[in-house]
Amino acid sequence: MATMRALVVSKNGKLEEALSLTTVPKPTLDENSSNVLVRVKAAAINPVDAKIAEGALNILFTEKFPAGVGIDLSGVVEKAGKGTGYNPGDEVFGAMPMSARGSMAQYALLPASSLAFKPQSLSFVESSAIPVVGVTAFQALSRHQGNKEVAFIPGGLGGVGSMALQLAKHHFGFQRTFTTVSTAKVALLKEMIPDVDVVVDYKKVDPSTIIPAGGVDFVLDPLGTPYVWAKYLRTEAAKKPSLVSIIAPLKPAVVERTFGVHLGFVLRNLLTVMEWWTAVWIPRQINYESMSADPSVKDLTTLAELANKGLLKPVISKVFPLDQALEAYQFADSGKSYGKVVISID
Structure with missing residues (x-):
């Protein structure tokens, strides 16, 4: 049986x-399926x-151990279904x-519907940092059908x-685009995304x-507190202001x-109530939605x-080799990172 190195969850904690780096069976492809076997070159961490x-x-859900880790990837097709x-x-x-x-493995098996050809202008490391955060941002902005004068996107150096x-x-x-970042990241954001119009240091100034x-058309909520941002949106329903949360229930x-x-x-009803309770505080003229990316x-x-x-172009704070996968996750979870943290696998 062919094997590969992979980062797995061996137990919760x-x-x-x-997390542990171990040897596991290499995925096998059914050539009559719609799946693709990819030799992974890089994989990006998601929260x-x-x-x-x-x-x-x-x-x-109940996890079966050892369980695979990671969603984002870039790589080279090894085999593909017909x-x-x-x-x-x-x-x-x-x-x-x-x-x-x-995706945190030497090989990954996934549906062709979850893949696209890699950007030729970007490296494998850069490309791996795009899928989840890129699709999330794209689909959030796609939900806005109103006026497009100002977009307020807090956490501008997040993924x-x-x-x-x-x-x-x-x-x-x-x-125009507005954002907020901490003091240490103001200069970095202006360097990496220079055409942002307003950068607010939320550590020093109340946004x-x-x-x-009432001066913003679209807000992307990255914290799960959509009601905090509602005051910034236009009050005229005709301008179709939008508030999209990527964290709220x-x-x-x-x-x-x-x-x-x-x-x-029970869980279905609980989630229904949580989603309703979050939305009820949003003024009715605002088009509000909590979403999850669907690549x-x-x-x-x-x-x-x-x-x-x-x-x-993706913003990447640090790249780690697969041997240092645990350190990579600890860094991503430390609050010191920005953008994406990527693991280079090949």
């Missing part, structure tokens, strides 16, 4: 207890990886389904925030003293689709095209 390892999402459109040697990037994680700031102007046509109430159907689970009666070939391809045109 603190990262140093839960949900650590939450799953720590057991924070055990209420949704009719997938991919051939050995193709360079690809994408996001593994939440129900079949395992999603850094993507959204670029996409808002370069693809969705917003005239509401800089960004006028989700509708049960979205949770089931994202994680590939079936929720029981698609179409959206990944659009992101690759924007990258190839020089209109989108």
